[in-house]
Amino acid sequence: MTEEFTAMFDADRAYDLDRKHVFHSWSAQAKLDPMVVTKAEGAYVWDRDGNRLLDFTSQLVFTNLGHQHPAIVRAVQDQAATLCTVAPNHVNGARSEAARLIAAHTPGDLNRVFFTNGGADANEHAIRMARLHTGRSKVLSTYRSYHGGTDLAVNVTGEPRRWSNDTGSAGVVHFFGPFLYRSAFSATTEEEECQRALAHLEQVITLEGPSTIAAIMLESIPGTAGIMVPPPGYLAGVRELCDRFGIVFIADEVMSGFGRAGTWFAIEHGSAGSAGPVVPDLLTFAKGVNSGYVPLGGVAINEAIYSTFAERPYPGGLTYSGHPLACAAAVATIETMENDGLVEHAAALGEDVFGPGLRELAARHDWIGEVRGTGVFWAIELVADQATREPLAPYGGTSEAMSEVVAACRRRGLLPFVNFNRIHAVPPMTTTAEEAREGIEILDAALTEVRATVG
Numbered sequence: 135m136t137e138e139f140t141a142m143f144d145a146d147r148a149y150d151l152d153r154k155h156v157f158h159s160w161s162a163q164a165k166l167d168p169m170v171v172t173k174a175e176g177a178y179v180w181d182r183d184g185n186r187l188l189d190f191t192s193q194l195v196f197t198n199l200g201h202q203h204p205a206i207v208r209a210v211q212d213q214a215a216t217l218c219t220v221a222p223n224h225v226n227g228a229r230s231e232a233a234r235l236i237a238a239h240t241p242g243d244l245n246r247v248f249f250t251n252g253g254a255d256a257n258e259h260a261i262r263m264a265r266l267h268t269g270r271s272k273v274l275s276t277y278r279s280y281h282g283g284t285d286l287a288v289n290v291t292g293e294p295r296r297w298s299n300d301t302g303s304a305g306v307v308h309f310f311g312p313f314l315y316r317s318a319f320s321a322t323t324e325e326e327e328c329q330r331a332l333a334h335l336e337q338v339i340t341l342e343g344p345s346t347i348a349a350i351m352l353e354s355i356p357g358t359a360g361i362m363v364p365p366p367g368y369l370a371g372v373r374e375l376c377d378r379f380g381i382v383f384i385a386d387e388v389m390s391g392f393g394r395a396g397t398w399f400a401i402e403h404g405s406a407g408s409a410g411p412v413v414p415d416l417l418t419f420a421k422g423v424n425s426g427y428v429p430l431g432g433v434a435i436n437e438a439i440y441s442t443f444a445e446r447p448y449p450g451g452l453t454y455s456g457h458p459l460a461c462a463a464a465v466a467t468i469e470t471m472e473n474d475g476l477v478e479h480a481a482a483l484g485e486d487v488f489g490p491g492l493r494e495l496a497a498r499h500d501w502i503g504e505v506r507g508t509g510v511f512w513a514i515e516l517v518a519d520q521a522t523r524e525p526l527a528p529y530g531g532t533s534e535a536m537s538e539v540v541a542a543c544r545r546r547g548l549l550p551f552v553n554f555n556r557i558h559a560v561p562p563m564t565t566t567a568e569e570a571r572e573g574i575e576i577l578d579a580a581l582t583e584v585r586a587t588v589g
Contacts, residue, residue, distance in 0.1 A: 143172070145170045145172050145182030146182070148170055148182075149168075149170050149182065152168065152170075153166075159283070160283075160295065169181050169182075170182035172184075174189070174201035174202060175200075175201050175202050176200045176201060176202070176562075176564065177189055177200055177201075177561055177562050177564065177565045177566075177569050178201070179201065179549060185544075185547070186547060187544065187547055187548060187549040188547055188548050188549065188561070188569060188572060188573050188576070189201070189549050189561060189562070190548055190549060190550050190551060190558075190559055190560065190561045190573050191549055191550065191551040191558075191560060191561075192510075192551075192560050192561060192562050193426065194421070194426075195357060195358075195389050195394070195421060195422075195551070195558075195560045196420075196421035196422060196425060196426030197425050197426055197562050198392055198393055198394060198421070198422035198425050198467070198471075198476075198562060198563045198564075199425040199467055199470060199471070199476070199562060199563065199564055200425070200562035200563075200564040200565070201562075203425065203466075203467075203470065203564070205466045205467075205469075205470045206424070206425060206427050206463050206466045206467055206470070207427075208466070209462045209463055209465060209466035210427060210428065210459050210462055210463050210466075212462070213228055213458050213459050213462035214459060217458050218458065218459065219454075219457060219458060219459070220458060221453075222249075222451065222452065222453070222454070222455035222456055226456065226458050226461070228456075228458045228459075228461035228462040228464075228465060229249065229456035229457075229458065229461045231461070231465050232247075232249075232423075232456070232461040232462075232464040232465050232468075233247040233249075233456075235464070235465060235468040235469070236419070236423070236432070236434060236464070236468070237434070239398040239399070239468070240398075240399065240417055240434045241399065241401065241402065241411055241412075241413045241414075241417075242411065242413030242436065243413070243436050243437045244413070244414070244416075244417050244434035244435065244436050245434075245435075245436075245437070246434070246435040246436075246437075246440045247432050247433070247434055247435070248432055248433045248435060248448075248455070249430065249431070249432045249452075249455045249456035249457075249461070250420075250430075250431040250432055250433070250452055250455065251429050251430070251431060251452055251454055251455075251457075252282075252420045252429050252430070252431040253281075253282055253386075253388030253389075253418065253419075253420035253421060253431045254281070254282025254283055254284040254287040254288075254431075255282070255284060255287075255431060255452065256388065256418040256419065256420055256431035256432055256433050257281045257282050257286075257287045257290065257351065257384075257386060257388070257418050258282070258284055258286050258287050259433055259450055260349075260351070260384045260416045260418050260433045261273055261286060261290070261348070261349060261351065261384070262449075262450055263382075263416060263433065263435065263439055263442075263443075263448070264348045264349035264382035264384060264415075264416065264439075265348045265349070266442065266443075266448075266449075267348075267382060267438075267439050267442045268348045268349075268380065268381070268382060270345065270346055270347055270348035271305040271346065271348060272305045272306070272307055272342060272346045272347045272348060273290055273304075273305060273306050273307070273347075273348060273349050273350075273351055274306075274307050274308075274309055274335075274338065274339070274342070274347060274349070274350045274351070274381075275290045275291070275292060275306065275307075275308060275309075275350070275351045275352070276292050276308065276309060276310065276311035276352065276353075276356070276359075277292035277293075277308045277309070277310060277311070278292055278293060278311060278313060278356055278359040278360060278362065279291055279292040279293060279311070279351075279352075279353055279356055279359050279386075280292075280293050280295070280353075280356075280357065280358040280359055281351060281353075281386055281388075282388075283295070283299075285299075285304075286304055288300065289304040289306050290304075290306050290351055292308050292359070293358065293359050293530075294529065294530035297530075307338065307342055307347075309334060309335055309338045310331065310334055311331060311352070311356070311362070311364070312327045312328060312331040312362070312364055312365050312368050313327075313360070313362045314327045314365065315362075315503065315504045315506070315515065315523070316523065317330075318331075318334075319331060319334065324365035324366065325365070325367075327365050328364075328365040328366065328367050328368045328371065331365075331368060332368065332371040332372070332375070335350075335372065335375060336375055339375060339379055339381070344379035344380070344381070347379065347381050348381070348382060349381060349382040349383070349384050349416075350372060350375075350376060350381055350382075350383055350384065351384040351386060352369070352372065352383075352384070352385060352386065353385075353386045353387075353388075353389070353390060353400075354369065354385050354386070354387055354390050354391075354395075354399065354400035354401040354403070354404065355390045355395055355400040355403065355508070355511065357388075357389035357390055357511070358389070358553055360513055360515070360553075360556060361506060361507050361511055361512060361513035361558060362506065362513075363403065363506060363507065363508055364403070364404065368404070369401060369403075369404030369412045370404060370405070370412050373404075373412050373413070373414070376415075382415045382416060382439070383414040383415050383416075384414060384415065384416045384417075384418065385399075385401050385414035385416070385417045385418070386418050387399050387400060387401065387417055387418060387419050388418055388419060388420045388421055388431065389421055389422075390511065391417075391419045391421075391422055391423070392419065392421075392422035392423050392467070392468075392471070393422060393471055393476055393477040393480050393509070393563050394422055394480070394509055394510060394511050394560070394563070395480075395508050395509040395511050396477065396480045396481030396483075396484050396485075396508050396509025396510070396511075397477065397481070397509070398477055399417065400508075400511075401413075401414060401417070403508065413436075414436075415436050415438065415439060416433055416434065416435055416436070416439065417433070417434040418431070418432070418433050418434075419431060419432055419433075419434065420432070422467075423464050423467065423468075424460060424461075424463035424464035424466075424467045425463070425467050425562075427460075427463040427467075428457065428459045428460035428463050429454075429457075429460060430457070430460035430461065430463070430464055471563075476563045476564065477563075479563060479564075480509040480510045480563040481508075481509055483509065483510055483563075483565065483567065483570055484507065484508050484509040484510060484511070484512070486567070487567050487570045487571060487574075488507065488510070488512050488559060488570060488574075489507075491570070491571060491574040492505040492507075492512060492514060492559065492574065493505060495514070495574060495577065495578055495581075496514075498578070499578075499581050499582075499585065500520055500585075501516050501517060501518070501526060501535075501581060501585055502514055502515070502516060502517070502581075503515045503516065503517035503520055503523055507559070509563075510559075510560060510561055510562070510563055510565065511560055512558065512559040512560070513556050513557070513558050513559075514556060514557045514558075514559065514577070515555065515556050516535075516536070516539070516555050516556065516557065517555070518535075525554065525555035526555045527554050527555040528554070528555075529554060529555075530554065531554065532552075532554070533555075534588065535584060535588045536552060536554075536555065538584040538587070538588055539552075539557070539580055539581060539584050540552055542579075542580035542581075542583050542584050543576055543577060543580045546576045546579060546580060547576060548573055548576040548577065548580070550577070557577065559573065559574075559577075561573065
């Protein structure tokens with residue numbers, strides 16, 4: 135190992151160089167004090183002080199198979215020894231096999247895969263495909279959503295990171311999705327929320343003009359915005375509206391796909407309350423497809439939209455589309471998920487550990503307004519008052535109480551995922567039941583401590 139290579143693992147030097155040269159995303163640069171991660175393994179990361187932290191973030195919800203998984207590491211090493219990179223116009227075996235494996239698990243006839251570098255550009259290309267396929271321009275998406283940080287993707291996003299980036303000129307219309315806990319429709323039951331949310335969407339379509347709408351883009355289960363599992367029948371209802379008005383249905387599975395929700399894709403939960411499986415026209419993915427080991431995303435395309443470009447060139451592409459190293463990581467990830475039953479394991483963690491454990495936590499803490507989720511995809515909504523449901527931090531912001539909860543978790547060995555007034559429990563799918571219970575116990579202790587001091 136060279137002296138220069140060894141120097142990269144000097145934590146203090148890494149921190150100093152970061153503060154001198156690295157420009158961080160979504161941050162006020164001068165206020166940052168980022169954590170240095172020196173190593174990671176399985177469900178844990180280590181900071182520069184040697185503290186081991188149980189990773190309940192999966193980083194940005196992408197290390198679905200945990201850190202340093204030997205099968206993925208070995209696949210990348212083997213691919214690098216054979217073919218590190220190649221232009222996307224050439225066939226490479228890793229990309230072909232990754233496409234086959236992805237198509238083996240996508241619903242319906244989503245059998246063609248366009249590879250991208252990540253989730254934002256997957257969503258950008260899905261919208262481009264929908265617009266070219268329909269000859270229409272508008273895209274509908276929900277307010278509580280996140281679809282990426284690039285120019286169009288952030289415009290389609292509904293949550294506050296859109297505000298300072300949104301020119302308002304990209305033909306995007308936002309609507310209210312279902313969220314019973316903070317219902318925009320004064321609903322009191324899931325059935326009411328579903329019916330009223332669909333009626334609202336139909337009215338938006340009618341008033342905007344169906345002939346102007348290319349696509350409806352939905353996260354099958356909204357992730358960063360709050361992990362709101364749609365009520366039974368909602369996604370099937372959206373599919374029916376799209377069919378009726380000739381609108382392309384784009385399912386954003388960037389965060390919720392590849393086992394995170396306890397199914398291969400979260401849209402499978404949409405079959406509840408419907409006559410059959412709900413199949414979108416386009417399905418976007420990234421993150422968990424290869425556990426984020428090498429950047430990769432993509433769009434799974436149905437036969438009708440594929441046919442639009444069978445004889446007509448698709449006007450888009452990326453230099454690293456289907457990069458061999460990234461696709462080799464995807465092949466190893468998907469094969470490991472299949473062979474080790476990890477989707478079923480994630481579902482069991484949700485049903486047997488997270489669901490019961492977090493509901494017990496809610497019964498003990500008056501700061502918890504609601505827990506919701508499935509698989510290894512859970513949100514704990516923290517409120518200052520259970521009766522009024524006042525958030526413990528404002529929408530789009532944070533608070534002293536939330537900061538203290540995070541600090542208390544860290545002191546006890548838990549790295550939590552926090553957004554506004556919520557803590558998300560989103561560990562790797564490979565997390566054991568014992569590790570999951572440990573994380574819940576730490577969260578319990580942290581809430582108890584901070585509630586007593588901040589009150």
